[in-house]
Amino acid sequence: MRAILDDKNLLSAEEALKIYINSTLPRPLGEEEVDILNALNRVSAEDILSPIDLPPFSRSTVDGYAVRDSETPGEFKLIGKISIGEYKEVRIKEKEAVEVDTGAIIPDNASAVVKVEETEKNGDIIVVKKKMRFGENIGWLGSDIPRGFEILRKGEIITPEKIALLAAVGIRKVKVFKKPKIFIITTGDELIEPGLPLAKGKIYESNSFYLYAKLMSEGYDVIGYTHVKDDKSAIKSELEKALQKADIVILTGGTSAGEKDYVHQVIRELGKIIVHGLKFKPGKPTILATVNNKPVIGLPGNIVSTIMITERVIIKYLSILAGKEFADQYQVKATLMNDVKADKNRYTYVPVYLFIKNDKYYALSVPFDSYMIGTFASADGYIGLEPGKELKEGEEVLVYIKRIDLRPVYIGEEEPTILKELKEFRKIPLGSFPALKALKYGIGDIVVISKLYESSVAGDFTFTRKILQNGEGDKIGYHEWIGLSKLIDSPSIRLRYISLSVNFLGRATVIAPATVINEGKEITKEELVIIVSKNEYKSKLKTFFE
Amino acid sequence: MRAILDDKNLLSAEEALKIYINSTLPRPLGEEEVDILNALNRVSAEDILSPIDLPPFSRSTVDGYAVRDSETPGEFKLIGKISIGEYKEVRIKEKEAVEVDTGAIIPDNASAVVKVEETEKNGDIIVVKKKMRFGENIGWLGSDIPRGFEILRKGEIITPEKIALLAAVGIRKVKVFKKPKIFIITTGDELIEPGLPLAKGKIYESNSFYLYAKLMSEGYDVIGYTHVKDDKSAIKSELEKALQKADIVILTGGTSAGEKDYVHQVIRELGKIIVHGLKFKPGKPTILATVNNKPVIGLPGNIVSTIMITERVIIKYLSILAGKEFADQYQVKATLMNDVKADKNRYTYVPVYLFIKNDKYYALSVPFDSYMIGTFASADGYIGLEPGKELKEGEEVLVYIKRIDLRPVYIGEEEPTILKELKEFRKIPLGSFPALKALKYGIGDIVVISKLYESSVAGDFTFTRKILQNGEGDKIGYHEWIGLSKLIDSPSIRLRYISLSVNFLGRATVIAPATVINEGKEITKEELVIIVSKNEYKSKLKTFFE
Known part of the structure; x- marks a missing residue:
């Protein structure tokens, strides 16, 4: 059936x-309690409110002298010291100061702490020359979060920062979903x-x-x-x-x-x-x-x-x-560099390469089928289209983003002798069509266009390659984005990469550059025009061409 | 010293x-070889080129009949079948067809596969009514990636998709850095x-x-x-x-x-x-x-x-x-909702809340000090400023993003009786200042503004609370974003949350709403104006107010 x-x-x-x-x-499949050290990326099974005010007392954020700001500038009598970690209940009276460490508790009625380096000390007299602002260098009790403030909620995925926060309020164990x-x-x-x-x-x-x-x-x-x-x-x-x-x-x-x-x-x-x-x-x-x-x-x-x-x-x-609150993936807005069409009847997902220029994203969609893990895994993200939707070049799309690849970009015709010299480049050797789009949007560091595809283009270098014909029978052709595809009528197969043509040597008519296949009769020459973004890449290529 | x-x-x-x-x-600290099953998030210590063309042969992408597209529409003689996983070297002659499974190898010289459901079968005659396009329903040999294509590079972090790709080209072990x-x-x-x-x-x-x-x-x-x-x-x-x-x-x-x-x-x-x-x-x-x-x-x-x-x-x-290529974190562009100022001499990092409206991000920066883990962990990201830099409201900033929180937002004055009813809301009870900014940018689902802070504002509901005064001595004040701060001259402390005032009962002059402290003499009333984005939240609050 x-x-x-x-x-x-x-x-x-x-x-x-x-x-x-x-x-x-x-x-959710039940709960278990874990130590916060083992809680990373687990899903909280409870809402947790802070059991304490944070910080739990008003503390100094510098090493200095606690005073009343209204009495500055002026001279203060040093009446004692509070070290970090130490507890003393001290109130200062008029024109008195208390020395405090960074993190130490400050006297209840102090309203500023003067940094040590902004004072002079003569015996037990502290000279403050600066007018202090109210609250300067003080972290008030609860000024970060108050007791009862929600610090983790049911369904939240526990991050390193949330682990830090749980620790900071004294919580050592947390209930998570299994x-x-x-x-x-x-x-x-x-x-x-x-x-x-x-x-x-x-x-x-x-x-x-x-x-x-x-x-x-x-x-x-x-x-x-x-x-x-x-x-x-x-x-x-x-x-x-x-x-x-x-x-x-x-x-x-x-x-x-x-x-x-x-x-x-x-x-x-x-x-x-x-x-x-x-x-x-x-x-x-x-x-x-x-x-x-x-x-x-x-x-x-x-x-x-x-x-x-x-x-x-x-x-x-x-x-x-798992009990997770659902959070969708990141999406970024990008300008589409070519037209894309959804399946007539189905929501369609298409992989895209992403490029950044002046903090704007550009997305090139790539021809794609569901077996193409290589294409999908090399892309930077994908877009989703509604059934029957056609998006035109220049439109804004939302891209589910997988990564940002910041390497310099080689885009255009596949030429093995050049490509093998460009170790540090991202390589998109898919033909002249994406290369022309790259040129249009000011993207790409080495852009390679075949004159067979677009004769009017000019560039920094030209690379001329002999085109050979080898064998008999069915003609092996190329994807329409590639310059060489223009030379080959009624092919029996259309390759997306020129280098694949070697698989057909001896079995069909192969038309390919001499830099890809060694033998065959020269039928024409192909000029590749190379446009380079930066002088450093120009020098690199110059050495290569000389 | x-x-x-x-x-x-x-x-x-x-x-x-x-x-x-x-x-x-x-x-890098040396290399080790791991099975791809254990390679997740490890760092590749080698460049890996695909050892095979992918797919390794031209295959059908549907269940159907392999034919030559130039002969469609027409009637074809069925000369055999190739199942998935089976290897047969078959060439079709004029007007012949071969049945193929999805994923099965297609005859060398076929140029299209007609879906079963688009044909009629009479004995061994297959009737194709449709004109087929060249290459339709065929995944060409190497059409995903050709042999020698770079599939993983030294320094790359190995993702689930890259593990799939390594498997797809037959690689089981990969060298990674220790x-x-x-x-x-x-x-x-x-x-x-x-x-x-x-x-x-x-x-x-x-x-x-x-x-x-x-x-x-x-x-x-x-x-x-x-x-x-x-x-x-x-x-x-x-x-x-x-x-x-x-x-x-x-x-x-x-x-x-x-x-x-x-x-x-x-x-x-x-x-x-x-x-x-x-x-x-x-x-x-x-x-x-x-x-x-x-x-x-x-x-x-x-x-x-x-x-x-x-x-x-x-x-x-x-x-x-670790041998990683460095990749920085994601940054998103956002419109700043308030002014931010860097330290005079230092690069300064400031946490921000992020809001999305019409696919645009808005960033509210929060007053912050380095001990404030609660504030930092509750924020959605942070921005970096150069020394001395001042950014003005409305400017675009790049935000290092930690997460997107899509819950409805409560923003504005802290009123415990309302807040405790809003379990599913994100709560930003930092006062009227951020509430007014939220209003300006059309953000926030429940926005609460004190008439003490801004008297001209109108909303969907009004909540009136008695303001009590309790105790003697130093006055406990509030952060300047909060309406109540306008009532209190020369405070000895400035709290960012009104609820913190209970800590000072019996020790100082506390001026706070009756909903926060129970006892004291009524000194005035404060009107909170509540602006609500959606009818569903309005009904929620209506039940609450009635």
């Missing part, structure tokens, strides 16, 4: 999550474990590695993971075993509605599928289910689908099991 | 760090361990708790910590012991140049102080030193100084020992 997940009948991630939450009623226990099951005959040799037609398994790292980094306990072949009874028995120890089980692969998609069959037989299929790209064939009253989530096999559903759905669901 | 750290002769954090790095020549081992020594007679009763004049120790949590969360190994009294020989012996096992030792307290500041004396006797004192606020009395060729850093005792020097100096230094 092959059922079809029809885009039009699917739910958005938000709708699906809502229904799933309503059906499964997730809640961590959800997660078990991961990956399925698929095509998967090979990383580290082993890759057989033809197979790919490496990466889902479990991602899920393990991501869920641990979010503060959950991944208590185990296993890989099973596409074998219905094996999947069934692993799922049953996992459910005995875990609070939630995540499976990958086999979630479509095809005949060999055993995961959805097993879940259906053992429990109840609440949601099958999301209006979401990448990640449509997602299953949200319950088995034995425990949440079971099935993810499609493609790694970027796993990442996106984890970020947008699983983390939100787990945050409820 | 009391030496003075003169602001004018001090170095900025950047200058100091540069000198310290030049004097100590820190470098983690620096850190020992923490806190000093100070005034410090009490959290959890124990607080004696008068003493405060709780929080530095070691912060440092432990923060440094662990940054991926370092805190191998131990100890507290010692202000006793020179004890400090000396603990430092010597710590240096035997740690790569770096951090001490807190005793770093000023006073007579009881033993830390600086001990470091000077055992090793060499490279930098003493920074043009930095909070955190001036910082020591950067070496003892036995190992870095030893002395931090001032105030907790927020420890936090700031950790963030702006120690983390940068440790990142070199």
Whole structure:
């Protein structure tokens, strides 16, 4: 039986999550008390109010003399000293001063502390030449926070600063929610474990590695993971075993509605599928289910689908099991450098490179499919579009940001001889199209454009490469962003990187630069125009070209 | 001997760090190989290039039929099937089709895959009604990344996504730098361990708790910590012991140049102080030193100084020992809601609350001193100002952001009876000044302004409270942001929270609302004007007022 997940009948991630939450009623899994030293990144299970005023007494913020500000400037009689950590109840009378350490308690009726270095001392007379302001160099009792002030709330993730604050008010133990226990099951005959040799037609398994790292980094306990072949009874028995120890089980692969998609069959037989299929790209064939009253989530096999559903759905669901207040990821506003189009029917997530210029962000979206972990992991963030949405270049978008990469940027045509000299650069060798956009927005440190793509452009250097043709039969072509694509009609394949053409030598007609393939008949020359942002990079390239 | 750290002769954090790095020549502490499962947040010690093209073969992205796009629409003869994970070398001839699973290898010369649901099948004839585009539903060999593409670089912090990518290209082990081992020594007679009763004049120790949590969360190994009294020989012996096992030792307290500041004396006797004192606020009395060729850093005792020097100096230094490429924290642009002024001579860091309105950030800076961990930990980020810099309301600033708090906001005068009903609100009861700013920028959900502070304001509700006077002698006053401060001339203390006034009952003249102190003679009434953003909050307050 092959059922079809029809885009039009699917739910958005938000709708699906809502229904799933309503059906499964997730809640925190109990509480435990931990020492604040072990509380980092745990989720508070209680509202904590400060049991004390902070600071607990009015104290000096400098080494100096406590006086009444209204009597300054003037001469004061030194009547004693209060050291840090020491307790003395002292009141000063007219024109009297008390020596105090930084952090020491000050006399009740003092209203300023004069720094030692701003006084002169003659015997027991302190000469203050400066007019002091009221409260100068005093940290009043409770001036930081008063007793009863909320310092941590239920659901809050405990940061190093909050640990400092708990310590500062004298709290040593804190109640936190227990961590959800997660078990991961990956399925698929095509998967090979990383580290082993890759057989033809197979790919490496990466889902479990991602899920393990991501869920641990979010503060959950991944208590185990296993890989099973596409074998219905094996999947069934692993799922049953996992459910005995875990609070939630995540499976990958086999979630479509095809005949060999055993995961959805097993879940259906053992429990109840609440949601099958999301209006979401990448990640449509997602299953949200319950088995034995425990949440079971099935993810499609493609790694970027796993990442996106984890970020947008699983983390939100787990945050409820963990008792977390939900906080979404950071988003930054950026100007879009090229047009982007969503899937007609699905919410669509697209990776972007981010560039900063004059404190403004620019986002270049990259062509992308759900198997492209390399592209996704090299990007700086991603944007989400509503179904059918088209965004135009120049529009502002909100980017879910993963990192800021501040290295100088090489962007444009792939030329191996130049690229290998640029160790410290960020490399985006995706062709002339992004290079022209970079030029337009004043971005990029070394920008390389092919005259085959845009003949009118001028630059700091020109690099001319011979274009060779090698072999017979189907023509190997290039992605439309690349200059060389203009030379090749009706290709049988379109590569995004010119260097990939070597894979086809001897099997097809390969048209590529002499710097990529060694042999072939010269059919033309390609001029690369190189635009360089800074003199230091110019000198670097000059040495290289000479 | 009391030496003075003169602001004018001090170095900025950047200058100091540069000198310290030049004097100590820190470098990564060696390498080790780890399984990618244990590589999360570790620092790569090598550049890794992809050993394979990804995907390693051209594959179908759907369940369907592989054909040549130029022959669509049309009828095709089904000549076989390739399942996922299976390897078959198949070439299709004119008007032939091969059935393929999602993820299965496609015939070399196919140029599109038609989805099953977009075809009709009659025996071994597949009817394709649609015109296919070149490359439709095909993930070309290497279309994600080509062999030799850089997937991880030396110094990069390994994220869950990078772990997925390493797995996807078949890499199971990765060389990472060893983690620096850190020992923490806190000093100070005034410090009490959290959890124990607080004696008068003493405060709780929080530095070691912060440092432990923060440094662990940054991926370092805190191998131990100890507290010692202000006793020179004890400090000396603990430092010597710590240096035997740690790569770096951090001490807190005793770093000023006073007579009881033993830390600086001990470091000077055992090793060499490279930098003493920074043009930095909070955190001036910082020591950067070496003892036995190992870095030893002395931090001032105030907790927020420890936090700031950790963030702006120690983390940068440790990142070199750890082999990290340095990446600064996120900063966001915000509009300043009030004026801020730096110290005349020092780089100054000031905590801010952040608010979002229409995707724009607004930053309210809060009066602050280096002992104020409560204020600092409640803020959302901080801004840095150059010495002598004055920023005016309305200017744009860059904020080092710690979190985004999306709860509804109560801002303005502190009124305990209202505040205790607002469990889900973020509470900023700092007085009428920030409330008026919130109003101006359209921020805040419940904004409470005293007519004593600003008489012309109108709102959704009015709350009238009796102001009582209790006791004799020195008058307890309030911070100038608070309406009640207008009533009290020549106070002997100025509280930032009205609720703190109860501490002074029976000891001074306390002027406070009847909702805070129970007894006293009524001297006037204060009207609080309450402005509410949304109907749901209005109904909430309505129930409360009725």
